[in-house]
Amino acid sequence: MLVAINGADESRVEAGNAVKGPSFTCPGCKAPVTLAKGRIRRPYFGHRPGAACSYAALETWEHQQAKEDFAAAYRARGLECDVEIEVLSIDGDRRADVLLHAPDDAYHVVLEVQNSPLDYTALEVRTTAYLSAGVPVIWVPILIRKRLDNVQRITGTNIYHVSHFSAPPWQFWIHDLQGGLWYYDPVVRGVWRGLLDDCMLYRNPTSWFADGDEHSAGGHWYSSERWSSLFLEGPFDLSRLRVKRVKRPGRKRRTYRLPGGIGADFLLVDDPRDYTMPVRIGSTKANGPGDFHYYRVERRIDDQWVGASLEASVLPDIALTEG
Ligand SMILES: [Zn+2]
Known part of the structure; x- marks a missing residue:
């Protein structure tokens, strides 16, 4: 506390x-x-x-440090914020991790740092309670590096690909609500932009004889139930985060409901990238796992469009140690 x-x-x-x-x-x-x-x-x-x-x-030291770091970065910009302050009249713990005050107290935004499993109902109840209190919430999961195996970097970018990521269900919920994830990394004390996607696996064909006939099965691509793939871009210093409010429609996804209303999200100032997060194209059972495409944004220089598509190749495993 x-x-x-x-x-x-x-x-x-x-x-x-x-x-x-x-x-x-x-x-x-x-x-x-x-x-x-x-x-x-x-x-x-x-x-x-x-x-x-x-x-x-x-609470874990990661959680505590996250609250302190977000508050310190916000205050360093001359803005006001509160840590662990009560804003809700719901059952249980009514504290928001960090409450950000917009200039002149025009509005407030809550940051909820999440480290432990939360079920969909709890996420929905808490998010809805914040929405009805007129205080949008940004959920920030903590990045646990030991859960990231086989990390590869995409050439020419600061995007890393984790091909087999065991994503906790609550991270999917946040991902779907916010259209992506902002992970707090307690090691570099910054944030990563995260994108979850299907992990496509290949089932080898097999054939056997039974009752005098030849049978076969497999030989197709499928989306893994157990794994997801995760793209991470960053890390970014907390001083570069800005908060914006966004209007979201209520939606149904997978097996859960995502509340609509005025929500909030982070924005990165001086975003250096001139490429987008990967997009997977053409993934069906028939034609394979699909390809990941990385785009450079085209820029108009002296009346000419200058752009180059990035290689979709990856480098060998590396650790996420770069600051
Ligand atoms: Zn007490």
Whole structure:
């Protein structure tokens, strides 16, 4: 927990700015909490053992760091934001991870950092509650690098392809709502633009004899149930993110519902890319997995369209270590 109430003046205080001395209480259950300032972990407030409070759940350091980084990047631009502030009247934990104030408080946008599984209903209930409160939410999953095997980089881009990615169901929900994903990367403390796609696999043909006849099966491409493919572009520094509001229609996808209304999304300033995310073309059971096409945007220079299509080849495995 990053925020507590300072007993001296009843003000909200963030652990990073707090000094030991005054008594601190939990904004939820009002019980005393302790400021923990260790040498390794970042400062936080902790409940007494066994506290029955929905705010008492331990969170991962990645989650805590994400909230602090997003808040710090936003404040560095001279803008206001709150961490772990209550904005909703729904059951359970009513805190938003980060609440961004637009200039002059024209509107607010919530960032929800997500690290643990959430079912579709919980995502829908929470997103709808934010929508009805007039506060759009951007869901930000945390990128777990050890789940990324066999990473390849697409030539000429800063796009990486993970061919066999085990995408948690809740990430699909966010992906479909927002038309893509923005992953927070706790290692470089930046974000990646993410795109999920089908993972196409080939089933080898087999044939056998039974009852004097030859039978055969397989020999076709299919979309994997277990795997997805993931494209990651980045990483981008948090200082380059801007927030925009977008209007979304309510939609049905796969087995779930995506609420419509005024939502929000990130925008990247000084977007350096002159290419688009890959597009898969011509993927059917009949003609194979399809090809990935990467496009460079054509630019008009001295009355001439200048453009080049990118190679759709990939480099050998590399680690996502570049800053
Ligand atoms: Zn509490």
